[in-house]
Amino acid sequence: MTVSKTASDAARSSRALRREPVDPAGDDSMLQLGELSGLLGYSLKRAQLKVFEDFLRCVAPLQLTPAQFSVLLLLDKNPGRNQTEIANTLGILRPNFVAMLDALESRDLCARMRSTNDRRSHILVLTDRGRAVLARAKKLVANKHEARLIEVLGPANHAALLEMLAKLAQEF
Amino acid sequence: MTVSKTASDAARSSRALRREPVDPAGDDSMLQLGELSGLLGYSLKRAQLKVFEDFLRCVAPLQLTPAQFSVLLLLDKNPGRNQTEIANTLGILRPNFVAMLDALESRDLCARMRSTNDRRSHILVLTDRGRAVLARAKKLVANKHEARLIEVLGPANHAALLEMLAKLAQEF
DNA sequence: AATAATTGTTATCGGGTATATCAAATATCG
DNA sequence: CGATATTTGATATACCCGATAACAATTATT
Helix, strand or coil: CCCCCCHHHHHHHHHHHCCCCCCCCCCCCCCCCHHHHHCHHHHHHHHHHHHHHHHHHHCHHHCCCHHHHHHHHHHHHCCCCEHHHHHHHCCCCHHHHHHHHHHHHHCCCEEEEECCCCCCCEEEEECHHHHHHHHHHHHHHHHHHHHHHHHHHCHHHHHHHHHHHHHHHHHC | CCCCCCHHHHHHHHHHHCCCCCCCCCCCCCCCCHHHHHCHHHHHHHHHHHHHHHHHHHCHHHCCCHHHHHHHHHHHHCCCCEHHHHHHHCCCCHHHHHHHHHHHHHCCCEEEEECCCCCCCEEEEECHHHHHHHHHHHHHHHHHHHHHHHHHHCHHHHHHHHHHHHHHHHHC
């Protein structure tokens, strides 16, 4: 027979939600990772999932994903740009950016305005509400998310980590 | 009308394939990233994509993804384990691990053996071919992939980066 | 003016991740 | 012992993200 809501099911669910391995005091009696712990890509992926997870927690009151936050940030710093430009600088393909913008626009965080010069393109602008949400998001990210990262790593290490990751993201 | 294969289309395709932003000497005249470059999660994600991309290139002759490589590594270091144990330590949900194993088994890289103790579970073993492929993969990863990472970052930085990422993956 | 290219969009596909559920086998407990 | 609960592998399914092809409207090129 099948039982849906049990203690172990709940444990598995919360574990799966965070996509993290299950060794610490779990039931698998600690398998050997071997060369896996020396693989940079492996730790990179794991760390990225944890950091994104924490970002979502910290900014949960505003219901913003990392990708959405990055769009709002970019719109604020680069007014008067169209969809193609914003999508390109974020590495998002234009077709996939359409639904993203639809979601943000339906929440009145940004708006598409027809350009007078080029009637094909949509000039993207933050709404007043978008600016307000972005301001609150920035504070949450700085005071909760990044603050926790700096606390765990130490300020010097945090800066060094950021520099190395930026180098990898560029020159690699 | 629609034109499918043009010079700019090819440029966009290769760019999209690597999921990377399009500023350097592109056409968007360099948008301002703003606080985005200071967001650890942003650089983390970008770096992770680049590193995985390089991993795929380096190990392309063997047609192994990072996830498949990690499974083979784990099977080698932990013989006699079942699907649940291997999947859990890699943060893979059991339902999703089934198709992954099917693919590896269909290529004769590993095999499921019925356990005599517990006839529910499948003991996972590397085949001879699996061991051979893993050995070749290890060399490619070490001599091409990780070597390039160490070259770009410098040995000391590479070690420091690995340590910090491991700390984030655990304590965060 | 004819052709090519760009912009936003839709449809669609594939990969990764998540949940619910099932049959078979085992464990637990009255 | 026997009834119930749990575990294991598996299937089906759903969602999100990334990718490609194609299209109408508009603009650029020649």
